[in-house]
Amino acid sequence: MGNFRRVPVGIVGASGYGGVQLVRLLMEHPEVELVYLGEENSTGKAFTSVYPHLTNMVKLPLEAIDPEVIARRCEVIFLALPNGLACQLTPALIEKGCKVLDLSADYRFKNLATYTSWYGNDRSDHHTANNAVYGLPELYRDRIADAQLVGCPGAYPTASLLALLPLFKQGLIVPETAIIDAKSGASSAGREAKTHLLLAEADNSLSAYSVARHRHTPEIEQICSELAGHEVTVQFTPHLVPMVRGMLATVYATLRDPGLVGDDLTTIYKAFYRNSPWVKICETGIYPQTKWASGSNVCYISIEVDPRTGRVIVMSVIDNLIKGHAGQAIQCLNIMMGWDETLGLPKLGFYP
Missing domain, CATH: 3.30.360.10 (Dihydrodipicolinate Reductase; domain 2)
Structure with missing residues (x-):
């Protein structure tokens, strides 16, 4: 059978709507293993205490947000946090070798003065932001393939x-x-x-x-x-x-x-x-x-x-919540890892 290894991934901000979409999609992705769910305000709770409909399907607890722990256990981390928080975590995660996909606005702008004027958060992580790639695959597929940090677009x-x-x-x-x-x-x-x-x-x-x-x-x-x-x-x-x-x-x-x-x-x-x-x-x-x-x-x-x-x-x-959020982030992950762009993503919608 060979030595098939799933890539360990985690989510910070797992209890939001974007987070639960990521959980659903990553749990069904053939190449990854979901190993970490981080949430500052619900540390120690079972993820299913927030989303009971996933009882018996998701066994992971919500854990404290610690870059050391994340980097030790995850090769890839999705940040589904409010604007202004991802930029506090990302430089340390990049330094420790993680691939980071940020679903907030923190790494969507090359010019941080533009970010600050619209979002109001002063930033010091200019070097990290300069190396981020805007995660719209239909335009920047080649850049995403070589990226360590992707700022995923809004919906x-x-x-x-x-x-x-x-x-x-x-x-x-x-x-x-x-x-x-x-x-x-x-x-x-x-x-x-x-x-x-x-x-x-x-x-x-x-x-x-x-x-x-x-x-x-x-x-x-x-x-x-x-x-x-x-x-x-x-x-x-x-x-x-x-x-x-x-x-x-x-x-x-x-x-x-x-x-x-x-x-x-x-x-x-x-x-x-x-x-x-x-x-x-x-x-x-x-x-x-x-x-x-x-x-x-x-x-x-x-x-x-x-x-x-x-x-x-x-x-x-x-x-x-899918192409506009969690699905697009996973589409970017597929490209970053050299996998088929459609892997683990739903092709057919719920209809009617």
Whole structure:
């Protein structure tokens, strides 16, 4: 049989929605063994005391967050922590040789002044941040393959950027005209109790929030600027939809060539994503629904052109907790380890 060895992995911040998604996916991943779950406020508790539905399936306790212990037991560590905490742990973990996948915003920015201006946390780990790779596989697959530290994108930037990449990469739009109208289920806000997420507040209601100041805006602009070759600003407005999971980003932009039609753009997108197993381009006139992606790591994209306005309209749907969070992190892990990019990830969503 040979000496097959599973790679030992751990999760810090395991009790959140992102953490429990990671637990579910990693438990079923054929190449890894989940050996450590860290959580500062629940140390000593069984993980199943937080998530009883996993009783008899997950035997691990929640342990104190100690870089020495983590590095001794884990080759790979996922950090599913609130913004501003991963940067306190990561330099020590990198120094001890761990591969680190950070699901917060701490390592998504090359320019830490941008991070500080939007997130308010002063940072001293400039060297560590400079070596981080932005974890969007469809754009940075080669960089991720050589990375020790990956800053995994947020769900809104993932859905938005996958819709925008071909347009910016191939210079098809006037960059400054990009407008992103995005909608997400309540699980994007995490598990912490918040009044506006109470059933009585959110149900039967649709609302915009953080208008003109959402923290994911500079993350989207950073990648668009890199692709455009100059500074780009985008208009981004998120909305809370009364459902648990799912995200739809509808992107509008003015085409440089108003003669392009929907079929042209669909052909361009199919060619652009031909080597991206998790992006599915719909036929012209078929518009994706969030339910299609629910529970899967798939992003569904549809492209339409309005000849009357000269604008392209791109619709992108993902499961915010999978492709927008835990699934994408594992996709990055697969690439870092030289495994098949689809390994251990759900291809089919929950439908209906």
